[in-house]
Amino acid sequence: MGYKHNKEDILDVGFDVLRRNGYHNVGINQVLKESGIPKGSFYNFFESKEDFARQVIERYGCSNLAWMDGFFKDSTLSPLESLKAFYAFMIKVNEEDAYSGGCLVNNMSMEVGRNNDLLASETNQQFIGWLNVLAAVAQKGQEEGEITKKYTSLELAEYLHAGFFGTLSRSKVTRSRVYMDTWYEMTFEFIKA
């Protein structure tokens, strides 16, 4: 028999709470309440709120990275089509979530990108991990002649994902997927060979 609480359950609650409410808008007490653990246990697992958030971001980024890896590896579509499928899926998920949270890494980048070096660095690292996956797919698309060769695969990946985050941010305020769909149409029209 293990102990009553475990770190990963707390991190899962933290992910949800931080993604929806941000960093400075969330108190440790809220995490404690929602995960049902007392304060002593929390500070047994985590050094501080900052350390906790860093681990939440890391866990989220890594699990997303693994999921993306699998998604593209298992895809039977062409590189360009699998990139389209990926973003179509992201848009659908965001819609089903009622535009209520967006992406934790994107949110954190914006909120603490210049005020907290530790968290900024962690978010950037996770973002770069994703970029590399996307760039690899883009490169295959370039090699197969379906994606423009005017830009490097990494430039294309940055363009895709930063653009997606831009339109994701807008959907958070407009609470609509309309311009996400337009972004999708336009972007993939633009980057094809």
Place this chain on the structure above:
Amino acid sequence: MGYKHNKEDILDVGFDVLRRNGYHNVGINQVLKESGIPKGSFYNFFESKEDFARQVIERYGCSNLAWMDGFFKDSTLSPLESLKAFYAFMIKVNEEDAYSGGCLVNNMSMEVGRNNDLLASETNQQFIGWLNVLAAVAQKGQEEGEITKKYTSLELAEYLHAGFFGTLSRSKVTRSRVYMDTWYEMTFEFIKA
């Protein structure tokens, strides 16, 4: 002789502080300290922190709108070229600011877009004001045949500005203009007729 303090000075300090640090990371006391006014005066001018932030956003959005209007009206460049000049200028300003703040409206959208209806609505309103200016310029560019007619001018404006905010967010974490420049090159290559 007027009174010692006036609202607009406080709003200016608030703009700077909120843009750099966000909403929930800033206490009224910080604004009081930096603007040199006591608490009683603050609550004489503003109903609450939220009301204060709303007015800061409104002031920022409106003054930016006026500036944009003038920028495009005074421009001797073609519509497409003046759009390029506008974003080139924005990128330069952000660089000179050492990527330290980004755009207040964009930051607020992300931070409170789903947790504060009043501020979300205010940010969206200001964003829409800018969009309309950009869309008008884009439409002229379409009429003159230098910008693609595959999308409406409003879709183009959304694409431009959301994309710019996406890459702006990235620059906040990477602290570099590299991918902003790439975004600029790519986007304007894409939208030309």
Place this chain on the structure above:
DNA sequence: AAAAATAAACAGAACAGTCTAATTAATTAA
């Protein structure tokens, strides 16, 4: 004098983080 603005003390809640004690699990010794 009336109204607006200023000033600072004050209130109550929320904040991150600490402390001591108790319980439970894992390890070692007999």
Place this chain on the structure above:
DNA sequence: TTAATTAATTAGACTGTTCTGTTTATTTTT
């Protein structure tokens, strides 16, 4: 196998600070 010991986890009351916002009194402008 059981007993003794050590280590990890749990529990929540508590600390000191900071938060937004109030109150009361005073000063300044009209």
